Amino acid sequence: MVITMKNTYQKLxxxxxxxxxxxxxxxxxxxxxxxxxxxxIFTKYIAIGNSLTAGYADNGLYLEGQQVAYPNLIAEQLKxxxxxxxxxxxxxxxxxxxSGYLRLKALVDGQPVMEPVTANLAIRGQNxxxxxLYTKHSGEINNYGVPGxxxxxxxxxxxxxxxGNPYFERLLPEGQNLTQTYFSETTTKNHTFFSFWLGNNxxxxxxxxxxYENPGDPTTKLTDVATFSNRYGQFIxxxxxxxxxxxxxxxxxxxxxxxxxxxTTARIVAGVTASTNGAFKKIFISTExxxxxATNEDLFGLTFPTDTIGKVSEGKPGYGLSPLNPLHDKFxxxxxxxxxxxxxITAFNDIIKxxxxxxxxxxxxxxxxxxxxxxPGIVYNGVNINAAFITGNAFSLDGIHLTxxxxxxxxxxxxxxxxxxxxxxxxxxxxxxxxxxxxx
Numbered sequence: 001m002v003i004t005m006k007n008t009y010q011k012l013x014x015x016x017x018x019x020x021x022x023x024x025x026x027x028x029x030x031x032x033x034x035x036x037x038x039x040x041i042f043t044k045y046i047a048i049g050n051s052l053t054a055g056y057a058d059n060g061l062y063l064e065g066q067q068v069a070y071p072n073l074i075a076e077q078l079k080x081x082x083x084x085x086x087x088x089x090x091x092x093x094x095x096x097x098x099s100g101y102l103r104l105k106a107l108v109d110g111q112p113v114m115e116p117v118t119a120n121l122a123i124r125g126q127n128x129x130x131x132x133l134y135t136k137h138s139g140e141i142n143n144y145g146v147p148g149x150x151x152x153x154x155x156x157x158x159x160x161x162x163x164g165n166p167y168f169e170r171l172l173p174e175g176q177n178l179t180q181t182y183f184s185e186t187t188t189k190n191h192t193f194f195s196f197w198l199g200n201n202x203x204x205x206x207x208x209x210x211x212y213e214n215p216g217d218p219t220t221k222l223t224d225v226a227t228f229s230n231r232y233g234q235f236i237x238x239x240x241x242x243x244x245x246x247x248x249x250x251x252x253x254x255x256x257x258x259x260x261x262x263x264t265t266a267r268i269v270a271g272v273t274a275s276t277n278g279a280f281k282k283i284f285i286s287t288e289x290x291x292x293x294a295t296n297e298d299l300f301g302l303t304f305p306t307d308t309i310g311k312v313s314e315g316k317p318g319y320g321l322s323p324l325n326p327l328h329d330k331f332x333x334x335x336x337x338x339x340x341x342x343x344x345i346t347a348f349n350d351i352i353k354x355x356x357x358x359x360x361x362x363x364x365x366x367x368x369x370x371x372x373x374x375x376p377g378i379v380y381n382g383v384n385i386n387a388a389f390i391t392g393n394a395f396s397l398d399g400i401h402l403t404x405x406x407x408x409x410x411x412x413x414x415x416x417x418x419x420x421x422x423x424x425x426x427x428x429x430x431x432x433x434x435x436x437x438x439x440x
Contacts, residue, residue, distance in 0.1 A: 036081040037424035040245040041192040043084050046142050047071035048186050048239075049197040052410075053145025054167065055088075057396040057403065060101025061147055061167065062117070063091045065396075068404040071143050071195060073411035073429050078193075081426055089137035089171055095122035099134065102397045104390070106440055112390055114397065127162040134170040141171065144186045150201040151231050152223045154182040187238040194239050194246035195414060197366070199348055200254070202228060203341055204400070207254045208301055211337030212330040222340075225347045232351055240359050247362035247417050250349045255299060255338060256374040258389035259399035263300040272309055272321070283309065284326040287334045291326040297335035302389070302399040304331055362421035364414045373409075380409065381432050393436030404434035 036042055047053050054061060055069030066072075066088055075086030091098045097120040105115040122135040147167045149159075159165050160172040160180050172180055202223035206213065209220040239246060254260070265283070273281050285294045309327075313319035320327040333341070349367055356363040370387075372378060373394050377386030385406075386392040389399055394406040402410060408431035415426050 032425045032427070034077075034080040034427050035425045037419075037422050040418070040422040040424060042078045042082055043192045044142070044190065045071075045075055045078055045083055045086060045193045045195070046186070046189050046191040047074075047145060047195045048235075049145045049195070050149045050201050051145065051147035051401060052200065053143065053195075053197055054147050055145065055407070056147045057398070057401045058101040058103065059396075059398040060097075060099045060117075061091075062098035062101045063093065063096035064404075065101070065401075066090050066098075068407050068434060069143065069145060070402075070407045070411040070414065071145065073408055074195065074414055075142070077411075077415060077426050077429065081424065086142045087140060088143040089141050091122040091135065094120060095135055096120050098122045099132065104397060104437060104440055112397075127166070129163065132166060133162060134166055136170050138173075142189075144171075144182075146171070146182065148201065148219065149182055149198065150205070150219065150223070151198045151235070152202060152221075152227055153218070154198065154235070155231060157181055160185075183235060183238070187235070191239075192244060194244065195249070196236065196239065196246060197249040197364075198235070199228065199232065199251045199352070203251060203345055203348070204254050207333055207337075207341050208259065208400075210301070210328075210330040211333050211340065212328075214330070222344060225344070225351075228348050229351050232348075232355060236355050236359055236361070240361075245361065245422060247364055247414050247421070248352055248356050249364040249414070250352050250367040251345050252366050252370045253345060253374075254341060255333070256371050256387060257400050258387055258392065258395050259302045260299045260333065261374070261387060262302050262389040262399060263304050263306075265294045265296050265298055265300065268294075268300065268304075268306060268309070271306060276310070280310070280321045283320045284323045285320075285332045285334060286326045286329045288329075288336065291323040293323075294327075294332065295335070297338075299333040299338060300331065301333075360421075362414075362417040364410075364417040366410065366413065369410075369413050383432060385409070385436075390437050397437060403436045405431050405436050408434045 053069060053071055055065040057065040072088055075083060097117050100116055100118045100121055102114045103117050104112055106113045123132045124135050125133045127133055146165060148165050153159055157179055159182055160168045160177045162169060168182060169177060205219040206222040214220045268283055272283060283294050284291050309320045311319050313325060316325045319325055353363060373385060374387040377384060385394050387394060394403060396403050408429045412428040415428050418424055419426055
């Protein structure tokens, strides 16, 4: 999922009053001799997934994020047990800012101020709809992480066209753009081992659009369970056609990330109350059952435009301050939609777990792990890690994707799963060698 962010968060009522710097700690030590074990061959490892796999962070894909994507960290550890070279479609140093991204410019009275980084972009032009086209990558690759890729769309021809997914388009030769699917591109690489983490966007796109399916945007559709089951099974069947081994990951709880836990109803109401000198103390939202007052059971996204509250909308003043002019459904994931999203994630994860068991694959339970990161949080070699926006170390400035430290922790989650399933002894990554959010 790719989320468009504002350049400033001064109106989010975050109350970021303290920033804790990481302490210097000794790394976790495995204390074992690395071995591949008898059951898996790591000679050619490929990674299949979306933006998390690609190293997307801070609302953009850029070189530093690509370099610390969790598959690259896993591959470095696999080299110690016979793994081969692992090539990622990196942007060049001259175009290191890639698609562009956000960085933290300042903290003003505890409020974060962002600025876009656009000096060294890897943009070669635009498609007919005005969307960017990125510099082509040529040659064989191992990391097939594609931002925005969904499991359902992985089977669509034309996703690699100039009007399709621009991150997938940059990986394909011109002659294959219209016909090649993500599925066919990634399942014909003669791999010996794979990691697979697709399916997040089949829920996330719907959730970040407030549970509103935009008819003109298929990425906001919530994939149905039957389609997910069919496509997931088809993909894993192809990847294990020659009895190849691999590791699959469950889908995280999308409401456990800072994107949904930072801009709360209480903070918005407090801002409205203060800005109107107490004239208004409630906000109203649109739901399937009609307009109602927002409660703390409803979730607002990190990009919610707070400056639209009280303005004129569709000719009516006081936007969001009256049940006669409620906020659009796309701005809030209401409590009923949260139940719907959580039920769908559970169903998808059941499919993933059943498939892993049936195929004898390792299972990295990202759902459980990231829930633990959210609450109560974890301590890694003396460093506190949680899902707090900016200060939590795990999530980048878009509130969804991982920091370098977050990527290292996920790499270790995958490595633990591989070791447990295949009797290997792959050493883990020292996550303290990687940063959280970069402060100015």
